[in-house]
Amino acid sequence: MSKLLSALLCRWKVILLALVVIAIALGVKAWSDTMADPDVLRTEVSLTGYPIESPPITVALLSDIHVAGPDMPPERLARIVAQINALNPDIVLIAGDLVSEKRIATHIYTAEEIVAPLGALTAPLGVVVVPGNHDHWFDWEGLQSALSRHGIHILQNEAAQVGPLTIGGVDDAYTRRDDLSAVLQQMEGLRGGRLILTHSPDVSPQVPANISLVLAGHTHCGQISLPIVGPVSYLSEYGDRYACGETIEGGRTVIVGAGLGTSLLPIRFGTKPEVWLIELSGQ
Numbered sequence: 001m002s003k004l005l006s007a008l009l010c011r012w013k014v015i016l017l018a019l020v021v022i023a024i025a026l027g028v029k030a031w032s033d034t035m036a037d038p039d040v041l042r043t044e045v046s047l048t049g050y051p052i053e054s055p056p057i058t059v060a061l062l063s064d065i066h067v068a069g070p071d072m073p074p075e076r077l078a079r080i081v082a083q084i085n086a087l088n089p090d091i092v093l094i095a096g097d098l099v100s101e102k103r104i105a106t107h108i109y110t111a112e113e114i115v116a117p118l119g120a121l122t123a124p125l126g127v128v129v130v131p132g133n134h135d136h137w138f139d140w141e142g143l144q145s146a147l148s149r150h151g152i153h154i155l156q157n158e159a160a161q162v163g164p165l166t167i168g169g170v171d172d173a174y175t176r177r178d179d180l181s182a183v184l185q186q187m188e189g190l191r192g193g194r195l196i197l198t199h200s201p202d203v204s205p206q207v208p209a210n211i212s213l214v215l216a217g218h219t220h221c222g223q224i225s226l227p228i229v230g231p232v233s234y235l236s237e238y239g240d241r242y243a244c245g246e247t248i249e250g251g252r253t254v255i256v257g258a259g260l261g262t263s264l265l266p267i268r269f270g271t272k273p274e275v276w277l278i279e280l281s282g283q
Helices: 002-035 074-085 111-120 133-138 140-149 180-187 201-206
Strands: 039-047 057-062 091-094 127-129 158-162 165-170 193-198 213-216 245-249 252-256 274-282
Touching: 039 193, 039 252, 074 111, 074 274, 111 140, 133 140, 158 180, 165 180, 180 193, 193 201, 193 274, 201 213, 201 252, 213 274
Parallel strands: 039 274, 057 091, 091 127, 165 193, 193 213, 213 252
Antiparallel strands: 057 274, 158 165, 245 252
16 A cells, blocks of 8 residues: 555656646746747838839838836847847837736836837838827826937827828727728828838728738737647737738738737747838839
8 A cells, every 4th residue: 555655656746847847848938938039020012102213111110019027128128129220221110019017017117218218229211109009008198208209200190201101100999099091081192102000900901902001010929829729819809810920911911010028918928029121112
């Protein structure tokens, strides 16, 4: 009897040790994915209305920066900004969610601390940002003030002509602040290659055919993508239709970035931070 008990105890110790080793390995994998340098994904898109005389330009698309402790302190964002500057983009477009106010964050930063590293972005045509849901939930007025102080152009249901581009900046659809109609109306009087910059990709089906590019974030490409099961959630009304990466439908390209930071939980698993580098030219 004692031998049987000893054998059972030994077996449970082995099982427990194996579970501990697996848990540690999963934790290391999650933290490695969370803190990895952003992958740089590249593509080329031809835009309706892009001036024939203008050479191609390069856009760096960022999204879901989610500055907060422990995973995205301003110091880490400053390092990522330096990496983006080294890519020499002509313009930087930020698809919202600069901040994370998650309850389990180890530190919540001020609007100025969140935005200051972005002020070091260098691009000849500047930096343009639209708000995301977390920006509204945090302190959008404070973020607006800080962005303006650092020379970052805000588009909130507005359109602007920037170099050879006409950019329509649609506010966040997840919190029902989007007004695509107003943006399209403003775009009518502007010249340049036409694109939509927004936080949630859920406005994409309503974008008219004469706009050939939508840039967005919000989905985090699932943020946590489990083996076999796949991503836990995309937080999109369209499921995985615009889940992640480059989607082409009806002649329109929709690019959804995985983002840089995290939301709700301060970890990624099976996904990594991303920056998209997109060469734009005429058709």
